[in-house]
Structures are given as structure tokens and as C-alpha cells.
Amino acid sequence: MNRQNFLKMTALAGTAFTILPSKVVFGSPNSKLRLGFIGVGLRGQELLRLSLQRSDVIIPAICDVQPVMIADALKQFENSTHPIPQVYTDSDFSYRDLLVREDIDAVIIATPWEWHYSMALETMEAGKHVGCEVIMGTTVNEHWDIVRKSESTGKQYMMLENVCYRRDVMAILQIIRQGVFGELIHLQGGYQHDLREVKFNDGNQPYGGGVEFGEKGFSEARWRTQHSVNRNGDLYPTHGIGPLSKMLDIHSGNRFTSLVSMASKARGLHEYIVKKGGINHPNAKVNFKLGDMVTTMISTENGETILLQHDTSLPRPYSLGFRVQGTKGLWMDINKSIHIEDVTNAHRWEEAKEWISQFDHPLWKKYSSAAEGAGHGGMDFFVVNAFIEAIKRNEPTPISVYDSAAWSVITPLSEASVANGFTNVPFPDFTDGKWKTGKQYFALDDQY
Numbered sequence: 005m006n007r008q009n010f011l012k013m014t015a016l017a018g019t020a021f022t023i024l025p026s027k028v029v030f031g032s033p034n035s036k037l038r039l040g041f042i043g044v045g046l047r048g049q050e051l052l053r054l055s056l057q058r059s060d061v062i063i064p065a066i067c068d069v070q071p072v073m074i075a076d077a078l079k080q081f082e083n084s085t086h087p088i089p090q091v092y093t094d095s096d097f098s099y100r101d102l103l104v105r106e107d108i109d110a111v112i113i114a115t116p117w118e119w120h121y122s123m124a125l126e127t128m129e130a131g132k133h134v135g136c137e138v139i140m141g142t143t144v145n146e147h148w149d150i151v152r153k154s155e156s157t158g159k160q161y162m163m164l165e166n167v168c169y170r171r172d173v174m175a176i177l178q179i180i181r182q183g184v185f186g187e188l189i190h191l192q193g194g195y196q197h198d199l200r201e202v203k204f205n206d207g208n209q210p211y212g213g214g215v216e217f218g219e220k221g222f223s224e225a226r227w228r229t230q231h232s233v234n235r236n237g238d239l240y241p242t243h244g245i246g247p248l249s250k251m252l253d254i255h256s257g258n259r260f261t262s263l264v265s266m267a268s269k270a271r272g273l274h275e276y277i278v279k280k281g282g283i284n285h286p287n288a289k290v291n292f293k294l295g296d297m298v299t300t301m302i303s304t305e306n307g308e309t310i311l312l313q314h315d316t317s318l319p320r321p322y323s324l325g326f327r328v329q330g331t332k333g334l335w336m337d338i339n340k341s342i343h344i345e346d347v348t349n350a351h352r353w354e355e356a357k358e359w360i361s362q363f364d365h366p367l368w369k370k371y372s373s374a375a376e377g378a379g380h381g382g383m384d385f386f387v388v389n390a391f392i393e394a395i396k397r398n399e400p401t402p403i404s405v406y407d408s409a410a411w412s413v414i415t416p417l418s419e420a421s422v423a424n425g426f427t428n429v430p431f432p433d434f435t436d437g438k439w440k441t442g443k444q445y446f447a448l449d450d451q452y
């Protein structure tokens with residue numbers, strides 16, 4: 005069923021519940037969306053670049069506190085057909101001047117994690133929708149505040165979780181929706197990415213991998229490393245849980261119920277500093293709290309189990325480590341293989357390649373050339389497209405405020421579990437029970 009028919013049927017059914025803040029009315033695909041940007045660092049610049057390629061977007065204003073980032077962002081405007089925007093840059097709170105503008109409908113936030121909560125909250129208070137980079141907030145209460153603010157203002161909040169749109173992940177979603185894996189039983193994913201070089205960058209060699217962070221660092225090294233000093237838990241759960249959540253129909257008849265996290269000892273970041281900077285480097289004295297391997301298990305209302313791994317401080321090639329297993333078969337991304345009972349060989353892995361192309365999602369079929377060159381293998385195009393298309397039509401964003409909160413709250417829950425000796429922590433139900441009848445809006449057709 006396509007999205008329009010689906011929406012019509014939902015409206016006609018009357019009793020069906022739509023998980024969507026109130027006051028949203030359905031608008032036109034031909035409208036133009038007026039977007040503001042807060043944070044035009046490396047990630048914000050990619051989101052900006054994709055937005056500037058569109059003719060349905062107007063960008064009246066941008067904000068960042070670093071002149072180098074503003075300069076790079078302005079170059080993008082110069083090389084586009086879009087007029088140069090107003091720049092807000094004077095202080096950490098200049099974003100408030102952007103928020104009072106009446107010519108902005110929605111704001112994209114791509115700042116350090118610790119800023120997301122207040123910026124998103126104030127954006128909705130100012131009557132604007134939010135597209136926010138991963139993560140929502142740092143405490144459980146901050147997640148509740150964002151959900152309640154979205155409900156009370158009727159403004160949508162979408163986490164810009166791009167991995168939901170990865171080509172193979174979307175093909176696997178199609179395979180699941182067609183019942184090929186049978187009933188889902190167990191899913192795995194995570195963030196398994198050696199960030200040591202990303203975290204420790206010398207200003208002089210932005211990608212060279214030094215040992216400095218904070219004031220002396222560049223981009224994420226300026227702020228992300230400090231989280232590894234202060235916190236211990238799954239600090240980056242959404243790339244893994246986002247796609248898995250859509251496969252499990254979380255908030256459309258299913259929900260996360262509880263979580264347990266375990267953290268290993270912390271060695272990787274210290275060893276890296278010693279290796280690169282020597283034992284006498286001042287940062288060799290830093291005591292990192294973040295365990296090198298944080299493993300989280302999540303239970304769901306419908307009886308599936310999920311395993312997430314956060315592994316960013318040890319040498320390893322990148323992989324999100326997806327595994328999707330049901331009563332009739334499974335897919336694993338690490339060996340790019342699939343097994344379907346009575347279809348593929350019972351004792352040998354079959355390459356997933358042909359299956360992935362056979363079940364290519366209609367969105368990818370339609371937009372693969374538009375997505376070419378977009379970040380992270382093209383998936384960044386889709387997440388930006390989804391946010392813009394949904395907001396300009398006044399339709400529900402395919403990743404709701406409830407999805408965003410449930411994915412992101414894994415971090416503070418996992419920190420609590422680790423701090424309390426790896427104990428079981430119940431999941432908050434941000435939907436107040438509405439997950440039972442909530443409708444799925446993610447990737448239903450080839451629109452967004």
C-alpha cells in the first residue's frame with residue numbers, strides 16, 4: 005500500500021492511532037521549506053551541501069561559533085544558486101537570534117551532543133520543526149522534555165539517523181516485510197568504528213591522528229573525546245538501533261522493555277596516546293572512563309532480543325555488525341551473507357549480494373543517481389530528503405520524536421546499568437502506551 009492510500013485509510017478508520025504530535029495538518033509536496041542551520045561543522049556542512057542541491061529549500065540563516073566552519077559553509081553558498089544567508093556567530097547563544105526569525109520553518113542541528121537538547125527544545129518553543137543529528141540529550145529527563153515539548157507545540161522532531169537508509173539495510177527491511185526470514189527472533193548491530201584518529205586530531209593535521217583533544221583538537225576531537233573521559237556506556241547507539249527498530253516495528257505494535265549493559269576495561273585510548281605522543285605527553289595522564297567494549301542487550305515487548313556493541317577505542321576496520329535472524333533464516337553484514345532455510349545451502353553461507361539487489365528498496369531504485377556522491381555511500385541523501393519532504397508536506401516524519409527518544413535514551417540507560425554493576429534497567433515508554441496502535445511511516449513507498 006502506498007503512503008497516500010495508507011494515510012487515507014488511517015484517516016477513514018478513525019479509531020486508528022497515529023503517533024504524531026497534534027496540530028499537524030497535511031500540506032503540499034510543492035511547497036518550499038525554509039531551513040535554518042545550527043552547527044555547520046563537518047557533519048553540518050554535508051547536510052548543508054545536500055540541502056543546497058535542492059530547489060525546494062530556502063536557507064535564510066546559518067549559525068556556528070567557529071569562523072573556519074562558517075567560512076567553509078559560505079563557500080558552499082557561493083558555489084550554489086542560493087543567496088548568501090545571514091550568519092549568527094558571536095557567542096554560544098547566537099543560535100537564539102536565528103530562532104526568533106519568522107522566515108524559518110525548520111532547523112537542522114549538527115552541533116556537539118551536549119548542545120542538542122537545549123537547541124532542539126528552544127527550536128520547538130520558537131515554533132519550528134527540528135531535524136537533529138544523533139543524539140537527543142544526555143539524561144533520561146532530557147529525552148522526556150523533548151518528547152513533551154514536541155507534543156505541546158505540535159512541532160516535529162526527527163533524528164537524522166542516516167543508517168536507516170543504507171542500501172543493504174533497506175533491502176533487508178523489504179525482505180523482512182515480505183516474510184522471507186519468518187518471525188524475527190534476534191537482531192544485532194552497533195557502532196564498531198576505530199575513532200582514535202578522529203578523536204585525537206592535531207589542528208595542523210586535521211586527519212593525521214595526533215593526540216590532542218579539546219581546545220587543541222579539530223572537529224569532533226574538540227568535544228567528543230571528553231565524553232570518553234567522563235562517561236561509561238553505549239555513547240552512540242542510534243546507527244545500530246535505528247535500522248533494527250524499524251525492522252521490529254518499534255512503536256507500531258512493539259516497544260523496547262528493558263536493557264542491560266556491560267563495559268570492559270578501558271585501555272585503547274591511553275595506549276594510542278602513548279604510542280603516538282609518548283608516555284610523557286600530558287594526555288597520557290588522562291583517565292578514560294569509557295570501556296573499550298560496551299555490550300548492551302535489549303528486550304522487546306514481542307519477545308525479540310537485541311544485542312548492540314559500542315567499540316570505538318580499539319584497532320579494527322569499520323563495521324556496524326548487523327545480524328537479523330528469524331525462524332526461517334538470517335542475514336549478517338560482517339560476512340555479507342544470507343541463509344534461508346530450504347532455499348540456500350544448509351551448511352554454507354550464500355553471498356547476500358543478489359538478494360540485496362533483488363529486494364532493492366523502491367526509494368533506492370528511484371533516487372540512486374540523485375544519491376550518488378552523498379555521504380556514507382549515498383544514505384545521507386535519503387535522510388535529508390525524508391526530513392525535508394515530510395516537513396514541507398506537513399506529514400509525519402518517518403522517524404518520529406518517539407523513535408528518536410527511544411533510540412537515543414539507550415545512552416543514559418546504559419550508563420545507569422554499567423554504573424549499577426550491569427543491572428537490568430526498564431525502558432521508559434515515551435508514547436504512554438500508544439506504541440500498541442501506532443502506525444509505521446518509514447519507507448513505505450518511493451516518496452521518502
Ligand SMILES: NC(=O)c1ccc[n+]([C@@H]2O[C@H](COP(=O)([O-])OP(=O)(O)OC[C@H]3O[C@@H](n4cnc5c(N)ncnc54)[C@H](O)[C@@H]3O)[C@@H](O)[C@H]2O)c1
Pocket residue numbers: 042043044045046047048067068069070073095096097098099114115116117119137138139164165166222223224225226380
Ligand atoms: N549521522 C552521521 O553519520 C554523523 C557523522 C558525523 C557526525 N554526526 C553527528 O553530527 C554532530 C556534529 O558532529 P561533527 O562531526 O559535525 O562535529 P564538528 O565539531 O565538526 O561540528 C560541530 C559544530 O558545532 C559548532 N558549535 C559548537 N557549539 C556551538 C554553539 N553553541 N552554537 C553554534 N554552533 C556550535 C562547532 O563550532 C562545530 O563547527 C554530532 O552529533 C555527531 O555525532 C553524525
